Each structure stands twice: as structure tokens, then as C-alpha cells.
Amino acid sequence: MRYAVLVCGPAGAGKSTFCGALMNHLVASKRTAHLVNLDPAANPESHEYEPVIDIRDLISLEDVMGELEYGPNGGLVYCFEYLLENMDWLEEELGEYENDYLIFDCPGQIELYTHHPFLPTLVRDLQRTGMRVCSTYLLESQFMEDKYKFFSGVLSAMSAMVNLEVPWINIMSKMDLVTSNSEDPASGRNGIRKRKDIARYLDPDPLLIAAPFGESSGDLATSTNPRFHALNQAIVQLIEDHPLVSFLPLDLSSPDSLETVLSHIDYTMQYGEDEEPKEPHDLDEGDFVDME
Numbered sequence: 001m002r003y004a005v006l007v008c009g010p011a012g013a014g015k016s017t018f019c020g021a022l023m024n025h026l027v028a029s030k031r032t033a034h035l036v037n038l039d040p041a042a043n044p045e046s047h048e049y050e051p052v053i054d055i056r057d058l059i060s061l062e063d064v065m066g067e068l069e070y071g072p073n074g075g076l077v078y079c080f081e082y083l084l085e086n087m088d089w090l091e092e093e094l095g096e097y098e099n100d101y102l103i104f105d106c107p108g109q110i111e112l113y114t115h116h117p118f119l120p121t122l123v124r125d126l127q128r129t130g131m132r133v134c135s136t137y138l139l140e141s142q143f144m145e146d147k148y149k150f151f152s153g154v155l156s157a158m159s160a161m162v163n164l165e166v167p168w169i170n171i172m173s174k175m176d177l178v179t180s181n182s183e184d185p186a187s188g189r190n191g192i193r194k195r196k197d198i199a200r201y202l203d204p205d206p207l208l209i210a211a212p213f214g215e216s217s218g219d220l221a222t223s224t225n226p227r228f229h230a231l232n233q234a235i236v237q238l239i240e241d242h243p244l245v246s247f248l249p250l251d252l253s254s255p256d257s258l259e260t261v262l263s264h265i266d267y268t269m270q271y272g273e274d275e276e277p278k279e280p281h282d283l284d285e286g287d288f289v290d291m292e
């Protein structure tokens, strides 16, 4: 059985860093894993591990921009369309990896996750070749500093999730930054200082945007334009009715945190089907203890 873990999320969410950390962790646990780079714009030095398969061997953004005179965004879309037309290239490259765990570092263009057919087509192709696919979606912890930015992140995660129809794990990356913030009483602009506040973001509480929250946030009813109140209310209702998104915290400075995330990934793919299926580590109060 072959396993594919897609690492998705907006630009700069920490996808490539997470891929490297996951590779390190798997190698240290004596498991075979390989990195696949699907980002045509990736800097060759951005990966700690040399990718075994690299979209840049098929097409690179530099060439597209240079030869076809595309701008960076049009160029990226061109690269993915080119890959979709040449999926036999990817299948051939993947053919060498039987019984392996493949980590796909995806590009950070949000369009790819919301409405471009690239990822759904890729997933269907991978599944057709008998791979078990799961996707992770990273949002960085700085999103928690601004409720509106945070909920737009939640909505984009939701949109990507319903678009892809594979087992899905949302990850709040760069949690180490929240820890260092919390040591500084002057920071935590929106009151992300206490454990229970973090919990309201990891398991998004729609009331964060419906009602005033924390001392420093002010009264949202007066701080936002009344024209948006009905929209906010509708978003609150949507998230309340469809609580699809919750986040696993990822703090790369803690090996336990990475292990917890990995155990969830393994569990959703039922990694090692001959073995007893493992329960994922419980995400309990203890996971936040060292964040205080």
C-alpha cells in the first residue's frame, strides 16, 4: 500500500518546513518516507530533504515566466495545467514507490484550494493508482491574532475541504510563536493569552465574531460597520451548523506535538493495515500545559 500525505495551505503557512520536520521525524522513527515537491516556484534550497519527485523537473516557473512571458501568478496556473496534461509523467515517477509514505509539498496559492481543479484531479489520479490519500491544511498561528482574518482562514479551510473529499486534518502551525507571545504581557492583542482562549480558536467558536470577547477586543457591535452584522451572523450560523473545521496545534519545537499530528495522519489513513489500527493520541488539556 502506498500512502500520500498532501501538505496544503496558504502562502507562508509553514508547509515546506512542516514537510521537512515530518521527514526528519519519520526517518528518526526508522520509517521510509519520501518528499514530493509540487511547488513549481520552490527555491531549490528551501527543502531540507532532496525531493525524490520534483515538478520542477517537468516544468519550472522560471522557464514559464522567461519563455512565455507570463507573470508569477499566471505562470503558476500554467505550470499546474501543464502538469494536469502530463499526469502520466507523475504516475511514472510514482511507479517506483511501492509500500511507501509520500509527503507532497503543495504550493501556497489559495486559488488552488478554493476553485482550481488541480488538487481534486491530482487526488483522483493518486487514488486511481491505489494510493491512500489524506490531506493536511496548515493555517499559521498569527491568524489567531485577528478574528476576522482567522475566520476567513477557517472559511478557506472549509472550502478546500469540501472541494477535496479526502480525509482531512487542519493544523494550526507555528504555535511556538503563540508561546513566546504569551510570555510578553504587552502582546496578545486580541487576548490570546490563556489556554482557554487558544482552545476557542483551535475548535473555532463562532461567538468570537458574534459577541465581544476579551478585555482588549472592544465591542464588536460598535467597532464594525453595521452593514456587516448580518453577514457576521450568517457566518456564525454556518460554522455553528457545520462544525467541520477544528485545528491540531503544531509546535515544531516540541517532538510530542509533531508525534501527535503524525498519529492523526496515520490514523486517518489507517497506516499499516496489517497492524492493529491505532487510536490517535488524545488531544487533551495536557497538550497546552507547556504553552503557558
Ligand SMILES: Nc1nc2c(ncn2[C@@H]2O[C@H](COP(=O)(O)OP(=O)(O)OP(=O)(O)O)[C@@H](O)[C@H]2O)c(=O)[nH]1
Binding pocket: 010, 011, 012, 013, 014, 015, 016, 017, 018, 039, 046, 106, 107, 108, 109, 173, 174, 175, 176, 177, 251, 252
Ligand atoms: N516560528 C516559526 N516559524 C516557522 C515555522 N514554520 C515555518 N516558519 C517560517 O515561516 C516562513 C515560511 O515557511 P515555509 O515553510 O517556507 O512556508 P510555506 O507554506 O512552504 O510557504 P510557501 O511555499 O511560500 O507557500 C519561513 O520563514 C519559516 O522559517 C514554525 O513552526 N515556527
Ligand SMILES: [Mg+2]
Binding pocket: 015, 016, 017, 039, 042, 046, 105, 106
Ligand atoms: Mg513551500
